[in-house]
Amino acid sequence: MAGVRRSLTVELPGLTLPTPVMIASGCAGTGREIGAFVDTRKLGGIVSRSITLLPRKGTPTPRIAESPSGVVWSTGLQNPGIEAFLVDEFPRLIRTGAPVIVSIAGGTLEEFVRLTSLLQGRAGVSAIETHLSEPDEELDLESLASRADRAAEIVGAVARMSMVPVFAKLPAFVGDLVGVARACVRAGATGLTLVDAVPALGVRAERFRAELGSVTGRLSGPAIRPIALRAVHEVSRAIPDVPILGCGGVQRGEDAVEMLLAGARAVQVGTAALVDPAAPVEVAAGVAAFLKRKGLTSPADLLGRLRVPSNEALLG
Amino acid sequence: MAGVRRSLTVELPGLTLPTPVMIASGCAGTGREIGAFVDTRKLGGIVSRSITLLPRKGTPTPRIAESPSGVVWSTGLQNPGIEAFLVDEFPRLIRTGAPVIVSIAGGTLEEFVRLTSLLQGRAGVSAIETHLSEPDEELDLESLASRADRAAEIVGAVARMSMVPVFAKLPAFVGDLVGVARACVRAGATGLTLVDAVPALGVRAERFRAELGSVTGRLSGPAIRPIALRAVHEVSRAIPDVPILGCGGVQRGEDAVEMLLAGARAVQVGTAALVDPAAPVEVAAGVAAFLKRKGLTSPADLLGRLRVPSNEALLG
Amino acid sequence: MKRVRAEILSTRRLGAFHSLTIVAPEIAERARPGQFLSIGMPMDRDYLLRRHFSIHQASRRGGWAGTLEFCFEPEGQGTTWLANARAHGFLDVIGPLGKAFAYPKRLTNCLLVAEGHGAASLYFLAQELRARQKRVDMIVGADSQERVFKPIEGKRLSQTISIVTEDGSLGERGTVSDALPDAVERCGSEVVYAAGNARTLDRVAAFCRERKLPAQVAVEERMGCGFGVCFSCVVPVARKDGTGYDNLRACADGPVFNPARVLWDRWLSDEPTMIPTPPEGLPVVRSWPG
């Protein structure tokens, strides 16, 4: 395709990503580690681990176990708290040269408000991602995302204060995913990250024990890719123009293409980045190769271009 | 363990299973096929494919595709309708000698009522399983299970009419799983089947197409085992004495043991039975071997005996 | 139908195809053309479903007695794994599966139309037809030369053979359906058998319907189990009496169907929703010539 200018850049409202492939929250480390494996400027972005107002020691070990094509994990969101994070970890993340999305988490509206105010106007914060899978301590709900009005209240408050784009990260299964997603967007979210890991339990039969110190945890990795794809597809069709960051089981370039076809603007790589620290960069290279093969020029050319199948095509 | 009498029999209210391992709905065929592979009297039970009032032609092909450690499928519940089923398929299922659980499905309360009346008092119906994942045509809900009151209305009506045990089969993710489960039990369900396959989408990047003719489908197989385990665990702890049939990703004896430890009385094998038609019998043999190794005498000895982990145990 | 742990006797390359010969007397004994095998995948992989292949050869007597041969092109994960299987390894095999081709009782001139790996089962059929004193002519096609399945064997098995490739790299340029009218003229064909890609079978079916030629086709559809329990592999087939159609399982009720009864537009539709019954109603089809 001589003469065609091909680029992996992704333009989102208020945010430009060098590639459509970021490292998902909790899988990028403290900014010290990842540089040993990849040229971090080739990352679409780095989402920080979820940061809370106060330090969190997290759950007891074991914190991770294998399941078929996935992992069941629970860190209890171990993190140093926003203040220590801003002193130490955040500057190092910025020095990677990749856009840094700060993931914030809490159990009350006030926590989100105070977290946002501490990030307000801070150089280097490319965007904020709200982690809404934690239990709601005020309304005593299973998670902050389980009710549309509540999710909207939290995300709305963050969005009103924030000068950078805000992405609401949602679990794949809440009573009414589209309803919650729409409420978050109406409340001011720039976009959505779909999906967070799926509630799960690992059991070790031989020892009559749960695999994790916290007993229950969350499932992530390739196993959940069809779940994430369905969430992205459903929400992108219901709310056509909302930017979606597809997350869940992306391991190869082709997986990222699937997410883009289903309606995502960019993807996040979590578990696969633990298994292969170069994965996020290699996935982006895979997307580029796919675009080239199809004679397309940009990831945007794939957005939501899912066609219905034909048997002939599948059998021929 | 000389002298110990070990048995795989499972006693449920109004239902005795020769082993704790049944074939899940939609994976056992028409009664003609499975006998070629296994001694059907060694099955804990056979759940029929979900039967509707009128015949259903089902969804266009392709109806199944692979995903990491799972399959994404959609049959649209193809079935001959209850009348033809009772003439043809049902007698053959009974002749297998395994307890036959008839799965019934519909989109309205009336359909469930009429289906139940046609099964009422019919010899050979060991139990009824209500498939509640279909869209609710009356209240226009995503599924009949998405609201506790509605699920209870359907299941309650079936339970009141039925002279055999009724198991309410629930998806892993409804707004409030425990709430829906409790409502079904209060309404008269003998027990619960947890879980139905998980909403999913398969995409074939190369062709810009969904894998399935119906575009979206459901994910099943080993990939979802941790999801099923968590549902079984959560519900069995919230509603201690309700009999649960654990379903989702069971492939080996050890997987079944995990389900029993998490709180199931018996398990159902679906996808694994497509991959290996002998799986349901081999899983039961695996459970027996486990009981022997642990010096236990019955599957009931495993019920809910999940202990919390110790690092020493995991590392030692 | 049997399930066996079958030893791999030998492996070969045939152009783009790999061929595996396995030892499975119980299956070979029963195998007939048009039937297929189901091969289990290894346990610890991230792909689960069994893979399905037409029976290319089933030897009942002689040195190869009790062996079966199937052939495939390595494409995805499963066939790539199979392509690396070595002699003396073992496979989890179920077979023979599905309904076989029926043989004509009176009619004698048979035309076999094979596209790509479709030839695997039709060459087996050719042998059986010749053993029944039928005349066998063939059209064998593929997109390019190395995908033409065993052309030499095709010549050996047929009175006349026309080989076609889409790129013209072997034989005539074109598709098997292009070559059909000619061949039927030339060979005075009375019965047509076909195996290949669904769109091609559709065209063959249309031609046979128009010429009132009895025909049988072997179809392929995505399979969950291969032995009839999951209803994944269905093909819409009109009832004999025209009262409607049923979604029949390619694995248990097929893969061989009477093409005049297959609702091709419905089956091959691009739409994710079902098409209404055509206004002209559904075809009424007399059964296979006695």
Next chain:
Amino acid sequence: MKRVRAEILSTRRLGAFHSLTIVAPEIAERARPGQFLSIGMPMDRDYLLRRHFSIHQASRRGGWAGTLEFCFEPEGQGTTWLANARAHGFLDVIGPLGKAFAYPKRLTNCLLVAEGHGAASLYFLAQELRARQKRVDMIVGADSQERVFKPIEGKRLSQTISIVTEDGSLGERGTVSDALPDAVERCGSEVVYAAGNARTLDRVAAFCRERKLPAQVAVEERMGCGFGVCFSCVVPVARKDGTGYDNLRACADGPVFNPARVLWDRWLSDEPTMIPTPPEGLPVVRSWPG
């Protein structure tokens, strides 16, 4: 820390253990005792996570220059796959990972307490200590004879060695911690290094705390990544100043820790919830002897 595609030079059996020697100069160059390697699993399997193994040997000069050796017992899926790896195959290897054992500057008499595969890293440490003119004595234990790691090499590397097995099939019957007081007496040990199962390390730690013996232990915890990004592998370690504790990553901040600062009860607790800080408060610990 480097990531390389390393060729397998050779594979051996050592009793219950398998040993793999790989070619990885960039890693061997930097490797020090107590550090470990991370091995990637094959792509199409249903198990994903990398597996982690202590560096048993890193050769910088001589015929084996640039090679690394690690040893393991085949148990689950990953180690079973590794046990079948053959020479000249390649592995995805990351290393050297983690903090190494520190060497004492002044003190000379070192006691190395190794349980099971823990000996793999301690034998490597023994070499380095001897190269620094330290006296090395050892306690090497396991549950049974074939699980005692390379007893001959243990003898070669140590001034005195006591071998213990739980079933008495080799050496004394008992555990390494039983043998500890005696050995310390006999050898006038001034520094203790230990590697093995966590409960054993806890006992060793208690003993050293009581005797005021400086010690270092190499721990093992479940790992998600092995290179510090996921915070799966944490161990509760008291801050130097006793103001509290932190969950430190065994992979990046360990696996070698000062046992006096590890909160063993908290780490090894059976409870799924955190234990409150002990009433006596957290230990204040002077750092490793200068």
